[in-house]
Amino acid sequence: MYEFELVKPSTLQDAVAALKGEDAQALGGGQTLLPTMKARLAMTETLVALSGIDEIRGICTDDDGRICIGGGTTHAEVQKGCADSYPALASLAGRIGDPAVRARGTIGGSLANNDPSACYPAGALASNATIVTNDREIAAGDFFQGMFTTALEEGEIVTEVKFPVPERAAYEKFIQPASRFPLVAAFVAKFSDGVRVAITGASSDGVFRWTEAEKALASDWSENAVRSLAAPDAGGMISDLHGDGAYRAHLVGVMTARAVKAAG
Template identity: 70%
Template structure:
């Protein structure tokens, strides 16, 4: 690991100022960044820890009925405090990694990193969430821009994520057993104006919406409505854990399971 300084701001304004320094990098729960540093794959001169900023932590509901989660909120807190408001989201958070990861990792850190196999991107995209930063609000449909790529600008911090609460929702994940990342994960959410289906773990382009499934389920919210539908294996991740065709098959299987469980 390379030598670096650590700053621990207690406000968003101070964090933004610290991130303006040369080669500064934000540090959330560190569940991805710290292993990256250990492998010497990143060389920031300054780490700006966001864990001491109280204003970006916690779970609440706003006047529009959305579940609002501070960007610095840990997975374990989401699992506990969102359960009464958005059970599918809370259940998703409760199965991220292991207890050590859930008690250190944050929702903002996960969304900022946008790992192609992470769970929260599927929840955000599947819910049509709004990602709030220190400067603006970004719709989930515009936020995710490819593997490890987002709409965030340099030095921009996720301060909150606003989730519209659906009528029914479920997340189903086929785990890679060693890492507990999603080999394929599907988040299905039924709203009054239609159904959203977001898939993580499968595509080389990261999280994506399965529009064909959305159209079918918006007409008939049942697992049977998906019969005969599939995604192509081309463009899917192919590695030692599974081929692209295998992942494509899992997308259909996990979507059906999510719909059935949502009932």
């Protein structure tokens, strides 16, 4: 690790001001950023820690019935706080990494990083969530823009995520044992006006909606509706030592079918 300055603001206003400094980077739970810095893949001079800002932590329900989760809320807190109100999201949070990661990592940090194998992007996209920042609100469909790329502007902070609660939902992932990231994972959500299916871990462009499965499940909510579909095009899938593109494309169907079964 190299030398850097650590700023620890206690208010959102102070954090936004600190991020206007030269080469300043927001620090959530640090579960991705700090290892990246240790490997010198990032050379940030100033870290602005968000962990001390109480106003971006916590879970509540708004007037529209959406589950509103502060961007600084940890995975462990989401697991506990959404167990009754949104069990599928709680299940997703409870299987991220290990207990140490869940105690430090935050939902805002995960979404802002948009790792192509992260869990939360699938939950947010399938739920049609709204990502709230210090400046604006962004629909999940507009927020994720490719591998490690989002709609966030420089210095913009994820302050809250608003999740509509579907009639049925489930998240199933094929875990890569070493990292605990999903090799492929599917989040399915059935709303009164349709079905949304989001896939993570598979595509080199990051999280995406599997529209063919959505159409099939809208008319027949069953495992068979998914199993009868052709696998997505393997050309855009991640291919590495853990599995090639064709294998991941096959897993997309398998994990989606399992999620539908789990959702009931």
